[in-house]
Amino acid sequence: MRELLRRYQFLLLVIVLVLATMILYSYNLRQKTTTTFFERAVLTFTSPFLKNIDNGVNSVTGAWGNYLWLVDAQQQNQSLKQENLELHFELQQAQEVLLQNGRLRKLLAFVDELDRPALPAQVIGEDASNWARTILIDKGAQAGLVNGSPVVVAQGVVGRIIKVAPNSARVLLVTDASSAIAALIQRTRTRGVVRGRGDDLSIEYALRDADIRIGDLLVTSGMGGVFPKGLALGLIETVEKDQFGLFQQIKAIPTVDFSHLEEVMVIVGEGD
Amino acid sequence: MRGFFLFLFTGVFFALLQSSVLPLFLSPNFRPNLILLLILYLGLSENLSRALIAGLLLGAIQDSFCGPSLGLYVSVYLIIILATRVLTEQLNIESPPLLLLLITGGTLLLNLLIGFYLTLFAESASVLHILLPAIPAQLFTNLCFAAILLFLLLRIQRFFGYRPGLAGLIHQSKQYGA
Numbered sequence: 022m023r024e025l026l027r028r029y030q031f032l033l034l035v036i037v038l039v040l041a042t043m044i045l046y047s048y049n050l051r052q053k054t055t056t057t058f059f060e061r062a063v064l065t066f067t068s069p070f071l072k073n074i075d076n077g078v079n080s081v082t083g084a085w086g087n088y089l090w091l092v093d094a095q096q097q098n099q100s101l102k103q104e105n106l107e108l109h110f111e112l113q114q115a116q117e118v119l120l121q122n123g124r125l126r127k128l129l130a131f132v133d134e135l136d137r138p139a140l141p142a143q144v145i146g147e148d149a150s151n152w153a154r155t156i157l158i159d160k161g162a163q164a165g166l167v168n169g170s171p172v173v174v175a176q177g178v179v180g181r182i183i184k185v186a187p188n189s190a191r192v193l194l195v196t197d198a199s200s201a202i203a204a205l206i207q208r209t210r211t212r213g214v215v216r217g218r219g220d221d222l223s224i225e226y227a228l229r230d231a232d233i234r235i236g237d238l239l240v241t242s243g244m245g246g247v248f249p250k251g252l253a254l255g256l257i258e259t260v261e262k263d264q265f266g267l268f269q270q271i272k273a274i275p276t277v278d279f280s281h282l283e284e285v286m287v288i289v290g291e292g293d
Numbered sequence: 294m295r296g297f298f299l300f301l302f303t304g305v306f307f308a309l310l311q312s313s314v315l316p317l318f319l320s321p322n323f324r325p326n327l328i329l330l331l332i333l334y335l336g337l338s339e340n341l342s343r344a345l346i347a348g349l350l351l352g353a354i355q356d357s358f359c360g361p362s363l364g365l366y367v368s369v370y371l372i373i374i375l376a377t378r379v380l381t382e383q384l385n386i387e388s389p390p391l392l393l394l395l396i397t398g399g400t401l402l403l404n405l406l407i408g409f410y411l412t413l414f415a416e417s418a419s420v421l422h423i424l425l426p427a428i429p430a431q432l433f434t435n436l437c438f439a440a441i442l443l444f445l446l447l448r449i450q451r452f453f454g455y456r457p458g459l460a461g462l463i464h465q466s467k468q469y470g471a
Contacts, residue, residue, distance in 0.1 A: 035375055038345070042352075042371050046364025047414055063357035067309060074313045147316040148359050149308050151324050151431055152407065152423045155360035157312065183360065193360055198411075198420035219321070219423035280320070 056168075056184045064157075064186035071145045071189075072159060137249065138290040139173075140164055144282050145189065154197035154217060155180075158285060161188045169247055171288045177253030177276035178202070178241060179285050190287075194279060195254065196220060203244035204254055206237050215239065215254055215273070222255050224271040231269065233260050239273050249288065297347055300335060304328055304351040308358045322430040325438035326403065328355050332370050333399045336377030337392075348374040361415070369406045373399055396439050400432050 026033070049057065056064075142164075146157035160166055162185045172179040172192045180200065184191040193200055196217040204215040204224065213227040227233060237257040243250030255273035262269050307327035315324050328351055335344045335351075352367035359366065377395065384391055404424050411420045 038371055039368065039375075042349075042364060042368035043414075046362060046368055046410065049362035049364045050414055052362075057363050059353055060357045060363055063354060067305065067358075070309055071313050074309065078314065078317060146312040146358075148321075149311040149328075149355055150359045151321045151326070151427055152420060153360035154321075191360065197360060198423055199360070199415065216419055218419065219427075223419075 056186065060184060061186045064161075064184070064189050064191075068145065068157075068159070068161075068186065068189040071157065075143075075145045137288050139286040139288050140166070142172075142190075142285055142287055144285060152198075152219070154194040154200075154219065154279070155183070156192050156194065156282065158190050158192060158287070159188070160287065161186045161190045163187050165289050166190050166287055171248045171252075172285050173252060173288065174277055174282070174285050176278070177255075178248060179277055179279075179282065181247055182287065192285070195222065195277075196275060196279060202248060202254065203242045204239050205242045206231075206233055206257070207240045208237050209233065212242060213271070218272075221258065222273040222275060224257075224273060225268065227269045227271055229262060229267055229269055233257060233269060233271060235260060238276075296339075297343055300331065300339075300347045301350060301354075304331055304347075304354050307331060308354050312358050319434075322427040323434050325434045326400070326431070327438065327442075328366075328370075329373070329399055329403055330396065330435065330439050330442060332373055333377055333395050336374040337381055337395070341378060344374050344378070345371065361411070365407070365410055369403060369410065372406060373402055376402060392439070392443070393436060396435050397432060400435050401428070404428055404431070 140160060142158040142160040144156050145159045148155040156179075158172070166182055166185055168182055168185055170182045172181060178195055180192045180194040180197070182190045183193045194217065195202060195215065196219060198217050198219070200215075200217040202215045203212070205212050206227075209232050211227055211231040211233060213224040216223050216225060222239075224239065235257050239254040239257065241248040241250060241252045241254060253276040255275045257271060258274050259272045260269055261271070311324060311327060332348055332351060335347055339347065348370045349367055352365075352370035353363060355366040355370075356363045377399070380395070380398075404427075408421055408424050
């Protein structure tokens with residue numbers, strides 16, 4: 022027996038190691054809501070470096086953009102003036118809508134679930150792999166963030182927090198393959214589940230008979246209790262109906278441009 | 294021991310680079326997996342026990358910089374180191390094309406294992422929609438960055454002297470006159 026063990030010592034070690042790491046991964050999968058000591062230590066140790074790198078890169082790109090690369094500054098200035106005029110006009114219209122909205126809300130005693138305290142945070146890093154879609158923000162447990170907190174920007178939903186360290190947190194983007202959010206089509210109130218596909222979104226469980234058109238806005242349904250109701254998720258890009266099957270196959274483009282994400286808002290409290 | 298910590302610090306540096314600097318210039322599919330290159334290099338050049346321990350720690354570091362739960366990259370890198378080890382015992386590790394072949398094989402094995410683990414354990418089969426189309430771009434980027442790193446390493450070796458036993462680099466060091 023001892024001779025047998027000695028002969029297959031290496032093979033046994035390999036099997037034990039592989040099984041041990043599989044068990045470790047499987048165990049951590051079940052503890053999704055907790056951040057392990059190792060992960061917390063690495064995030065705590067590296068977040069100052071990430072902040073400094075981010076600041077350094079911002080300084081260099083800022084100096085380049087503001088002082089060196091001024092080739093088309095004149096043209097940009099003119100187009101920005103034009104854009105400013107247009108935005109000014111749109112702002113006036115939005116204020117009108119806002120006032121009207123306020124009156125309607127009073128009339129209908131509508132409870133606006135979006136009136137929640139939110140915390141601004143800066144994006145300091147992205148995922149180190151090419152297939153997972155997560156970002157790292159510069160606020161953590163010390164600022165009151167907890168696992169599951171929704172993260173949004175003005176354009177819509179960014180994702181939710183999955184790991185928290187004292188001064189940083191990791192956000193699972195809606196475009197990640199493991200992200201699933203209950204959603205509905207704003208125009209027809211058709212329900213579905215939005216899943217990430219890397220760069221775009223797919224909508225599952227949308228019934229075959231439901232009226233869904235290209236360009237429809239997809240919003241959070243509020244089911245599940247993570248995201249407030251009515252936040253923008255994406256715009257319908259393609260709608261396909263197979264000859265058979267209960268559901269439609271729908272793809273959507275996220276309303277948020279994840280490649281230019283710099284500041285986000287983390288919703289930290291409950292609704293009023 | 295100094296070499297062991299050098300690997301770990303290089304791993305942390307690569308992870309920082311992958312998560313904060315490279316995303317500014319490269320889209321996700323064209324971002325290299327620098328830690329994978331380090332893992333392959335470890336498998337080629339270090340003794341098995343040291344390579345395994347460093348590989349496990351580098352996997353844990355990459356897990357901390359990624360979305361998935363701790364353990365995914367730990368397990369995947371462990372298997373890659375072992376596979377590299379088995380291969381190097383059968384092949385001439387001084388051949389430069391072998392390095393490129395190993396990077397190709399390593400990248401494919403990494404994607405295969407991640408797809409397998411996520412489908413089997415995490416029930417995230419939809420990740421295959423992201424993983425599979427990204428493989429050619431990932432392969433191309435890893436090969437390009439490996440060539441750049443190799444080029445830099447051979448230049449740096451002139452100042453510090455090359456270590457005996459650096460797999461695949463002895464032959465090239467001679468070519469570059471190191």
